[in-house]
Amino acid sequence: MQETTLVYALVAALAIALLTAAFTDLKRRQIDNWLNAAIALAAPLYWWAQGLSLWPDVAMQIGVAVAAFIVLAGLFAIKAMGGGDVKLLTALALWLPAQLFLKMLLVMSIAGGVLTIVLGMWYITRRQRDKIKIPYGVAIAGAGLWALSPQLTAAFRAAGFQQ
Numbered sequence: 001m002q003e004t005t006l007v008y009a010l011v012a013a014l015a016i017a018l019l020t021a022a023f024t025d026l027k028r029r030q031i032d033n034w035l036n037a038a039i040a041l042a043a044p045l046y047w048w049a050q051g052l053s054l055w056p057d058v059a060m061q062i063g064v065a066v067a068a069f070i071v072l073a074g075l076f077a078i079k080a081m082g083g084g085d086v087k088l089l090t091a092l093a094l095w096l097p098a099q100l101f102l103k104m105l106l107v108m109s110i111a112g113g114v115l116t117i118v119l120g121m122w123y124i125t126r127r128q129r130d131k132i133k134i135p136y137g138v139a140i141a142g143a144g145l146w147a148l149s150p151q152l153t154a155a156f157r158a159a160g161f162q163q
Helices: 005-028 033-050 054-077 083-093 098-125 137-158
Strands: none
Touching: 005 033, 005 083, 005 137, 033 054, 033 083, 054 083, 054 098, 083 098, 083 137, 098 137
16 A cells, blocks of 8 residues: 555545534534535545555445445435435445445444434433434544544654654
8 A cells, every 4th residue: 555645635535524424414414415425536536546456456445335335225215324324334435445344334333322322312301202313424424534543643644743
């Protein structure tokens, strides 16, 4: 993996996009299509900057994203997940290697469970049970940032920020 300024810039841009997704989902309970599209459309540039080969590397990234979309679209169909969450996770699958994406899903599930319990209790104590809507984009963004943390740390070090 070649660590270049472009790779660092793209990872930093992805981190900003994830923070934006978390903020908008928390504030409006919506993750904008333009943001998900930007994340997905920037992935090929990231692949190129990383030096990924079309076969099997890029094919694997696309395969993981398609598989994720199929499973997550099924969850959307049964109203277990929001459409913006499905699109955000699918776009993230284009950026992360398969094994790291699976680990990220585990971290996301744990964070999402904690978020659901905390917000559920908050809504119940405020007697708003019928208004419960969990901003799962926060858990997705947090897990995505967790998965990107080694590259983000390297980017900060390359930019001159030391511990």
